[in-house]
Amino acid sequence: MSVDIFLNLTIRGLTTGAVYALVGMGIVLILQTTNVMNFAQGDSGMFITYLAFFMITTAKVPYSLVLILAILAGAVIGLIVERFMMRSVRSRSHLSLIMLTLGLSLLFQGLAAFLFKTEPRLFPPLVSGDPIKIGPVVLGRQDIVVLLAAIVTFGILYLFLYRTKQGAAARSISQDEYAARVLGIPTPSIYMLVWAIGSAMAGLAALLIVPRFSLEPSFMGLIQVKAFTAIVLGGMGSVFGAAVGGLIIGVVENLVAYQFPAIKDSFMLIVIVIVLLVMPQGLFGKRSQRRF
Amino acid sequence: MTPSRLRRLMVNSSIAALVLLLPLVFRTRPSIIGYLNIAMLYAIATQGLNLLMGFGGLVSLGHAAFMAIGGYTAAVLVMTYNVNMFLAIVAGVATAGVFGLVIGFPSLRLSGFYLAVATMALGSSVADVIKRLEITGGDYGLINIPSLRLGGWELASEASRYYVFAGIVVVVFLAVRNFLRSRSGRAVRAVRDSEMTAAAMGVNVAAYKLVTFVFAACIAGLSGALYAFTISYLHPMNFGLVFSIELLSMSIIGGLGTIIGPILGAVFWVMLPIVIGGRMEYLSTVIFGLSIIGSVMFLPKGLSELVTRIQTRLKL
Amino acid sequence: MLRVDQVVSGYGPIDVLNHVSISLEQGEIVAVLGANGAGKTTLLRTITGLIRVRKGSVTFGDKVLNGLSPAEVVKCGISHVPEGRHIFPDLTVEENLLLAAYSMPRSQQKNRLDALYAMFSILAERRRQAGGTLSGGEQQMLALARGLMPNPRLMLLDEPSLGLAPKIIGTVFDTLARLRESGVSILLVEQNAKRSLELADRAYVLVTGQVALEGTARDLTGNEMVKQLYLGGTR
Ligand SMILES: Nc1ncnc2c1ncn2[C@@H]1O[C@H](COP(=O)(O)OP(=O)(O)OP(=O)(O)O)[C@@H](O)[C@H]1O
Ligand SMILES: [Mg+2]
Numbered sequence: 001m002s003v004d005i006f007l008n009l010t011i012r013g014l015t016t017g018a019v020y021a022l023v024g025m026g027i028v029l030i031l032q033t034t035n036v037m038n039f040a041q042g043d044s045g046m047f048i049t050y051l052a053f054f055m056i057t058t059a060k061v062p063y064s065l066v067l068i069l070a071i072l073a074g075a076v077i078g079l080i081v082e083r084f085m086m087r088s089v090r091s092r093s094h095l096s097l098i099m100l101t102l103g104l105s106l107l108f109q110g111l112a113a114f115l116f117k118t119e120p121r122l123f124p125p126l127v128s129g130d131p132i133k134i135g136p137v138v139l140g141r142q143d144i145v146v147l148l149a150a151i152v153t154f155g156i157l158y159l160f161l162y163r164t165k166q167g168a169a170a171r172s173i174s175q176d177e178y179a180a181r182v183l184g185i186p187t188p189s190i191y192m193l194v195w196a197i198g199s200a201m202a203g204l205a206a207l208l209i210v211p212r213f214s215l216e217p218s219f220m221g222l223i224q225v226k227a228f229t230a231i232v233l234g235g236m237g238s239v240f241g242a243a244v245g246g247l248i249i250g251v252v253e254n255l256v257a258y259q260f261p262a263i264k265d266s267f268m269l270i271v272i273v274i275v276l277l278v279m280p281q282g283l284f285g286k287r288s289q290r291r292f
Numbered sequence: 293m294t295p296s297r298l299r300r301l302m303v304n305s306s307i308a309a310l311v312l313l314l315p316l317v318f319r320t321r322p323s324i325i326g327y328l329n330i331a332m333l334y335a336i337a338t339q340g341l342n343l344l345m346g347f348g349g350l351v352s353l354g355h356a357a358f359m360a361i362g363g364y365t366a367a368v369l370v371m372t373y374n375v376n377m378f379l380a381i382v383a384g385v386a387t388a389g390v391f392g393l394v395i396g397f398p399s400l401r402l403s404g405f406y407l408a409v410a411t412m413a414l415g416s417s418v419a420d421v422i423k424r425l426e427i428t429g430g431d432y433g434l435i436n437i438p439s440l441r442l443g444g445w446e447l448a449s450e451a452s453r454y455y456v457f458a459g460i461v462v463v464v465f466l467a468v469r470n471f472l473r474s475r476s477g478r479a480v481r482a483v484r485d486s487e488m489t490a491a492a493m494g495v496n497v498a499a500y501k502l503v504t505f506v507f508a509a510c511i512a513g514l515s516g517a518l519y520a521f522t523i524s525y526l527h528p529m530n531f532g533l534v535f536s537i538e539l540l541s542m543s544i545i546g547g548l549g550t551i552i553g554p555i556l557g558a559v560f561w562v563m564l565p566i567v568i569g570g571r572m573e574y575l576s577t578v579i580f581g582l583s584i585i586g587s588v589m590f591l592p593k594g595l596s597e598l599v600t601r602i603q604t605r606l607k608l
Numbered sequence: 609m610l611r612v613d614q615v616v617s618g619y620g621p622i623d624v625l626n627h628v629s630i631s632l633e634q635g636e637i638v639a640v641l642g643a644n645g646a647g648k649t650t651l652l653r654t655i656t657g658l659i660r661v662r663k664g665s666v667t668f669g670d671k672v673l674n675g676l677s678p679a680e681v682v683k684c685g686i687s688h689v690p691e692g693r694h695i696f697p698d699l700t701v702e703e704n705l706l707l708a709a710y711s712m713p714r715s716q717q718k719n720r721l722d723a724l725y726a727m728f729s730i731l732a733e734r735r736r737q738a739g740g741t742l743s744g745g746e747q748q749m750l751a752l753a754r755g756l757m758p759n760p761r762l763m764l765l766d767e768p769s770l771g772l773a774p775k776i777i778g779t780v781f782d783t784l785a786r787l788r789e790s791g792v793s794i795l796l797v798e799q800n801a802k803r804s805l806e807l808a809d810r811a812y813v814l815v816t817g818q819v820a821l822e823g824t825a826r827d828l829t830g831n832e833m834v835k836q837l838y839l840g841g842t843r
Binding site for chain 1: 345349351398401402404406408409410412413414416417420421424470497517533534537540541544568572573574575576577579580581582583585587589592
């Protein structure tokens with residue numbers, strides 16, 4: 001493998017990894033604070049993307065406005081899910097909560113397929129135009145947008161978690177939910193806020209990455225699996241871990257796919273099982289943080 | 293015999309009679325019986341998952357892999373090596389059991405969400421490996437798998453398979469029920485309720501987790517082997533994460549941790565799209581999603597709970 | 609000021625408190641004694657709204673607290689220092705403190721921080737350190753400071769001496785005495801009956817969810833049953 005190819009594979013792997021990171025960060029945010037593993041993260045994003053598709057193609061709403069509306073739609077979905085589903089079952093087992101989000105994911109898939117049909121549709125990219133050359137590296141414009149979006153999202157999340165009192169409250173809940181309630185932190189509103197932010201990220205992520213695939217009810221499935229593996233690699237503990245885990249998986253996967261195409265799909269999955277078994281705290285997690 | 297027992301006996305025997313008579317009722321529409329056959333195969337696999345999750349408390353998002361392993365092993369043995377079909381099915385079950393042991397190992401160290409991710413990864417990679425092997429037909433899948441034949445008797449018609457499958461469902465369900473009532477079964481449930489307590493009581497937690505995994509895998513392997521010889525076509529893509537989640541959905545809707553849940557869930561899962569009809573195909577997915585949500589929120593034992601409620605309402 | 613009247617509450621199907629009535633006047637320190645499992649923690653949780661009042665009423669001043677959320681109860685001027693301290697291990701000391709005054713305006717938070725740092729100099733030194741790295745005694749100080757952070761009129765303290773070395777227990781009780789001077793009322797749940805009766809004005813003895821005895825601290829110190837049950841040993 002020449003250096004040029006290596007560089008190209010790595011940088012492109014980063015852009016794929018950014019996708020996993022975007023989805024993974026939302027999942028971790030919700031997981032850490034509310035203790036719910038949201039298996040519907042990908043599919044709520046998928047559903048929002050359908051709504052965005054019709055806004056763009058049928059209603060001719062400008063792209064930038066659609067982006068904002070998609071983020072808002074995600075937030076609203078998160079609020080509804082928290083308020084009307086999760087709140088009443090919060091004390092149930094992890095298994096029940098996982099099942100609930102699986103049901104939700106099925107609901108989104110069913111709604112999308114039922115309302116919008118299943119044939120794949122081409123989603124216009126946010127930015128079009130020739131790929132950009134930076135030295136030996138060639139990058140699509142949309143890829144750059146995705147990478148930037150992941151960085152900006154990470155920055156915003158960081159500011160939220162470490163510079164706002166709501167963020168501090170969210171972190172405190174993830175460490176000791178009982179203590180947070182004892183101190184008078186309004187935990188129900190923090191849960192709603194976190195679900196809103198997490199789901200808004202789902203909408204944003206799906207919308208940014210759909211141009212790479214085609215829009216169909218199942219397009220987020222594999223991405224979500226990769227996002228989960230990213231979380232595991234990152235140690236499930238932090239948004240930072242999910243982001244780095246996502247990038248690593250994107251790069252490694254790209255390199256492996258080039259060198260050993262036969263094992264490209266299984267490779268990461270096997271890695272994840274090994275990670276789980278030999279270092280369940282992942283790269284950045286702490287042992288004390290295991291809550292499952 | 294008390295009146296209520298008499299009444300229960302009457303209801304049970306009329307249900308049994310109805311089940312036996314169905315092929316005659318739908319004589320002119322064998323496809324309905326065909327769907328029920330598939331539902332029964334799903335119910336068998338789901339019973340394994342139910343044992344694992346409902347009774348053992350072990351999450352699995354890779355259960356379809358066991359079906360794939362059972363199905364492919366049996367089909368390849370018959371097609372490539374001319375093995376007797378019955379022995380091939382037994383071999384399929386055994387191979388699935390061995391994989392159950394392998395995939396069960398993570399369960400010794402992992403729980404909850406971690407186990408979910410591990411089984412999801414392992415399950416998906418089984419499908420992926422099958423796709424890369426030559427002997428399994430790779431990405432083309434296996435086609436023209438011979439149809440089920442036991443002894444000299446070829447089960448060519450849907451109705452004949454129906455009776456055989458119904459018998460197998462009963463046998464498997466009774467086996468699971470008896471297992472759960474045995475000492476080992478109680479140990480399995482003790483492990484689910486609290487590993488620490490179980491260990492303190494002297495239960496070998498690791499051994500029972502593995503036993504549960506192997507048993508569940510064998511049942512799924514049986515389902516997969518029968519499935520292969522029923523629909524005569526196998527493709528790795530049909531045994532990925534999506535199908536694992538479907539099996540999980542069936543067990544949730546039917547009622548995790550109940551013996552009759554799997555059959556209720558599987559029949560609901562297979563028949564609802566048929567009832568709704570092709571034009572509104574995906575409406576059933578919507579309903580499935582809502583059913584799962586509804587089960588978790590309001591009916592933790594799913595359809596079985598509904599059945600129990602009707603029973604008490606009718607004072608059966 | 610605080611009036612718990614014929615309160616019934618509990619977990620799931622079980623009632624833990626059976627018609628418990630206690631009261632506390634402004635400026636008082638009232639101790640609640642009782643064996644393990646008597647329902648002392650449950651009483652505090654019921655007052656703060658962590659668990660629901662099933663029968664009876666809880667009033668604070670002229671405000672009825674029944675049905676309020678913990679967040680609302682804190683706003684009424686009651687803070688709760690939980691059993692076992694419950695410091696957020698990965699948050700800094702300062703974050704731990706700020707979260708205890710969640711709904712307070714920023715400028716006021718700043719004043720409270722300054723006041724508490726003046727009172728607990730060790731916390732001022734450790735303000736940037738993660739809560740989990742403090743020693744047990746320091747964590748208890750942090751827990752007390754967290755309880756004071758919202759500037760409460762009444763503090764509910766659940767076993768503040770639990771698991772501390774005797775010398776540090778002394779510091780804790782000295783701090784409580786200082787708090788009395790500053791006008792904070794305290795409802796003190798303790799296993800350490802001797803020390804708490806020395807500190808308190810009045811006390812209640814809780815036995816299996818009911819008030820078995822009540823009186824001034826001096827009366828109870830002389831009471832045979834209390835002597836036998838709680839003051840007999842070296843505790
Ligand atoms: N979260 C809970 N869920 C169910 N039951 C509980 C819970 N917390 C306490 N209990 C039960 O309520 C009863 C009273 O417990 P509580 O914690 O109020 O006792 P306590 O007087 O504070 O005891 P200790 O001195 O050990 O702290 C006990 O029987 C306990 O088992
Ligand atoms: Mg207590």
